[in-house]
Amino acid sequence: MNLAPLQLCLLFSSALFCIGLIGALSRSNTILVLLGIELMLNAANLNFIAFWRYGANSEPATGVMFVIFAIAVAAAEAAVGLALVITIYRHQKNIRLQDATRLKG
Amino acid sequence: MLGSGLLQGLAVTAKNLVGSFHDPARLTTVEYPEQRTKLPEAYRNFPFLVSENATDPMGTLRCVACQICEKECPPQCIYIEKSKDKKPDATGRPQLYPTVFDIDTSVCMSCQICVEVCPFDAIKMDQVFEIATTDRFTALLLDREQLAKPNDYYHTIHPTEAAEVDARLAAERKAAAEKAAAAAAKAAAAKPAAVAGLGEAGAPGSSTPATTKPPAA
Amino acid sequence: MTAVLILIAVATLCTAAVAMALRNLIHSALLLIASWTGIAAFYLWAGAEFVAFAQVLIYVGAISMVVLFAVLLTRQSRADVAIAPGSLGRVVLALIAGGAVLGVLVGAVLSTKFANSSATTPTVTVKQIGQSLGGAHAAALLVIGVLLTVALLGAVVLATTDRAEKEDA
Amino acid sequence: MGLSVQFLWLIPALPLLAAGIGSIAPSRDRTLASGTAIAALALSFLLSCGALLTALANPADHATHNFAWFELGHGAVRLGWLLDPLTALMCIMVTFVGLLIFIFSTGYLRADARFKQFFCFLSLFAAAMLGLLIANSLLLLFICWELVGLASYLLIGFWFHKPAAAAAAKKAFITTRIGDLGLLLGMVWLYDSTGSLLFYDGGNGVLEPSVLAALGGSTAIGLLIFCGAVGKSGQFPLHVWLPDAMEGPTPVSALIHAATMVAAGVFLMARVFPLLTPDALTVIALTGAITALMGALIAVAQNDIKRILAFSTVSQLGYMMLAIGVGSWTTAIFHLLTHACFKALLFLGAGSVIHAAHHEQDIRQLGGLRGPMKTTFATFAIGMMALSGVPFIFSGFWSKEAILHAAHAWDVSQLPLYLGLAAVVLTAFYMTRLMAEVFFGAARSDAAGHAQENPPTMTVPLGLLAVCAVGLGFLGTPYWPWLQHTLDPLAHVEAGGYGLMMVSIVLVALGLGSGWAIYGRKSRVKSSAADPLAVRAPSVFAFLAARMKFDELYAATFGRLNHGLAVFADALDRHLWDGAVRFFSRLGEFAGVVNRETDEGALNGGFDATSEGLRKRAHSYSRAQTGDAHGYLLMVAFGFVVLVFAVLLGGAR
């Protein structure tokens, strides 16, 4: 099998994405679900960099800019998500995602 | 303004830092094993047995093995065995003496009760503090030989107290001598010549005739 | 070069996978941090130096802290840690879903003919990044700044206990 | 020193800044809040004067400054400022009257705990109003229009602890919203058919001939825009909110609900005048005429001093609309300007009376204030005579006369003229009634008896406004129609028509005389005594006093319709949709029951397991909407896969 580096990078990111997905789907702990989603986000960032590196792009910094902004958004997401986790914990005394099925109550 | 206090503090420490190099008065540290300071007179730690002189400590112990200290010792760290015979003491009266006098310093708590109760000023508080040993059992169990220290040593560590003790003992001996003299004078009515000679010999350090009774009795 | 990439990929994927499988939350989080570091290594490998350091600074320095604090603030009793009923089914479903997505993605990647790129590595200096952050992407930067501020405030508001509420409890 | 159009934004920006400062200033710092607001508005006034100088240099020109707000698809949404004599004069009017009212407010609300907020809201209002005036885009105008509505809502409900005030604020907001919907629709339609919302854009603006020529269906657009004006300017049939808005503090009534905001509708119509077709104008003229007469009629039978003035305002706005409808928008603006001065004067005078009489607003309870409140009386009398149209000296006479002349010259119908003339009589009559009840006779309550003249912060603005109420009329007499020509160099003003002027003078005299005959000669003695008119025609008077039962009518029609619709929707929700949901759940339940029965009937363990699995799966289906994030994510994942396959298969075909 002869793969171009770009394809390797994409396979890498696909695998990472799926690991994140499986983790988010299979774990009952809300924090781990969040982390799984975070991994999926990272996989997307990997793609940006891969295409920036190997793609036929015209602007030199576009992929990098995208990733920088994505990282910033991920930071915001993590902060809010984990604050929500703490709120859920305060509410139902555990952080099982299956139990957190209602927005209020 | 905020920070002025910090700067003042820094100035103080800087002054100390620099001063410690050029001002020897600042460095108060004593390089201990090489240099030592004289311990204060009031410092006391572990008892010792007073002997009258250093040449024959066992012979001139003031202790008469009365065992009061052994009884009074709260942690029960004193062990005394009386002698079978009697030897003349400082005042010349024949007294018992300890054949065994042990203090377990690992138990002793330096409470000074033994000193308080001793009627003979025979046990006094020492100033030793370097008592570390490599042997937990026997090295801390001090026997008669290790405990005995001359009266001169007592004078070096607690001069004021030692002077008092000596004065008191001298007074007692003088009183004993006078009593003895009076008794001798009474006896001189019967046998004047012999008693006069004995009265001269009633000075401290010399032996007294076995016939005289202790003044306390 | 490719060998290094494969090495990085394998390390990253392994840590991520193990992190997702572990029971111990702290170990999971720490392994994930390792995985994020691996991703940073990938960026470094790809020549995106700035992004790599940003990734380390933000993920390893900041998000990991938030995650660890969250884990510690939500310690669970032993009973909660035990696998919830029916979770085996969920795991199987998750594996099926993940496998399906992976299959689709891999199929897509393998079957696509990518336009052959130029052999030269695109270089981007920090200066260029700064210029495009302050120039073409200035608006986005501002929006991100506002977003982060709002997210921060939101997180604080969410996580703060009401004093009155506390007194009630 | 002129102000060029690029810097026109400074005029609204200053009050906006003052509002911003006011909002963050500490509440106890009263001087800061009022000081910044007054200073900002004074500066805006000076800038407006500069703008007028610029505009007068070339009155026919519409100087614009347009810019792109944001890109949308291929085009950009563009906004802009517009400077022409209309804008400049309106700005001067708003800032001048506003300034006086701000100063008056410092005295009127001296004791109010929310003094700072009041000035903050006032500044916000001024900013929005000025923004509305300088807008060169219908969109920007609409934005400011809504902001003005918001400020009005906030200020009417300023004393929100009074239930009446809160209700009035809501009513004003919602009623004007109905009109605004029309305006929004008109705007969208306009954008759809012309692709621009700019008024003037170097030949491409919606008000410029080339675009107007290409524009179709503009009657409907004009009428939809007019809907907005109807709502905001309190025209029949949406006038009901305006009298209720008097629940707000009196300076607010003077500024917003007499002088400026309600005139925004008239301004809007004047601004988009080129868009209006003859059909639309006819509707506008008739609406205006009906409003003018109706307002005057209702005003006759009101007892609340502010309500009388409010219905008077409705009536006068009707006049202005009438003027626009008959094609003479310059006279409408002329009347708008004079009306702004004397109606602000009247409201402030009323405010002065109310403040002095410890918030007693019922004219039956007042009386005899001529003695203790000499300044207020004198200025109020000037305002009253200006409103009534006492000839030659007072501004109201000239502007009203101009409108009547324009109506006379209208070649479609004379009906608006007759309705307007009837309103002239009634206006003079009810104003005489108001004067007689409030200032003459003897004090009929303790509050009125102890009234004292107010401090200079309140009386000085009255004096200044009185001067304007007299002097402003000479800008637009038929002999020297400077104003009309400045606004529109092509405007045609007939100098003749002395006959009509004589008729009008006679009618005013009639109104004054009959009012004095009924109320002035024999003034009321007891506050509880019945109104002389009520004695003579009780049913008519009661009908008018109940404001022609408009509120009741609306409650009976629209309110009931709304309630009915709500009940209907509720019933639909409760029975039809819920029933359907229940039906399907029953169906599921039924399937389950059948399943179980079958299962129990068949003694096969396999069947047992199958049905158990089915039941579980059904349960899991029912849980599809239970908020389980895992489930959602799973669905997303599978959905992605399915979508990809769908795309692939579709691509293969």
Add this chain to the structure above:
Amino acid sequence: MSAAWTNIATSAHSLLERLPLLARDFTTDWLPESARWLANSLITIATVVVAFASLFALLTIVERKVLARVQNRPGPNRVGIPFTKIKLFGLGQPLADGIKMLTKEDIVPRAADQVLHFLAPVALLAFSILTFAVIPFGRQLVPLELDAGVLYFFAAGAATELAVFMAGWASHNKYSLLAAMRALAQLISYELPLLLSIVPVVMLAGSLSTVGIVEKQAGWTWGFVPHWHVFTPWGAAGFAIFFVAALAESNRSPFDRPEAESELIAGHLTEYSGFKYALFFMAEYFGMCALCGMGVTLFLGGWQAPLPFLEIIPSYFWFAAKLLTLLFVFMWIRATLPRLRIDQLTRLAWKFLVPLALINLGVAVFWALTADWTGAIRAIRWIVAGALIVGPFVLIGRKLSSGIAPRTYRYAT
């Protein structure tokens, strides 16, 4: 004659200047071209690690000496060369300490997380050493010249927090964990002013590269005032903030709460002993050295000589001198100030340093915008910038210290 002397002096100077590089190249000269890069890197790493490890050893004894002198004590002066009477002012002390630490029993609590317990000190030390990579120790003496060097430094520095957490958690001791959380709170709080204080430098220098920043500080005004950032209003304020934050980041007194023996039984280090404890200790000192080195690089002109004629002394000497001066100030402060309470500590960060750093950012912007002001107007630039810093400093400082008064005792006198 003088020209010849100048020539000799110049060549001697350049020889001295390039001595480390020459020595390295000499060592690796015999290697093939491809291996030389690796060997050079290894030598650089080894040099840095060895140099700083010995600096660490020296610092431990110097610190104890300084502390002792401040308290009018001689300090450790016994350990010299073993089996002789030569005491060498106690310079053998670090060696003795090292031997003691190495030979101590390594106690790991039974319930501890064995792997993490081991990894924590290793990770901490590794990250601390990593930070040295971008510090320019002299002219052309930087282990790794990175375009985003400053970012790298703080990225690697941020990772050390993780090690603190690992140590606290792995100990399976609630006091350790609590202390680790408190330490983290402190580290995160002070990360902010630390980063904010260097933003002006990055902004004004227009570079994230440490080498570039040092080169920007070359030259002298009027021939004797160096162009170091610390000699500008924003630079002075930035350096002060950086210094305070660096004190807290390296857990130095008065911010040594994470390791406070009396309050927290040594915090996250409670369950560590022997060599692991020594590693922690070493990492702390490495972190301190790295932060000081960064401070020198960013604000104090890096390896630049303070006066033109002093340039004959090689650049790495100047760097070392500045670094040691800063380290001495660290010790001096430790000897002076008492430990802060945790609320005072976080209040200082959030209510004083962060606002001040933000204001300083504004001042830097002002400075950048007025770069073309020359002549007498420059005085105005200085006055405005200074007032913009001193004013808020006084105001915020007053706010911060309001409510702090000498303690009053109700029942004791």
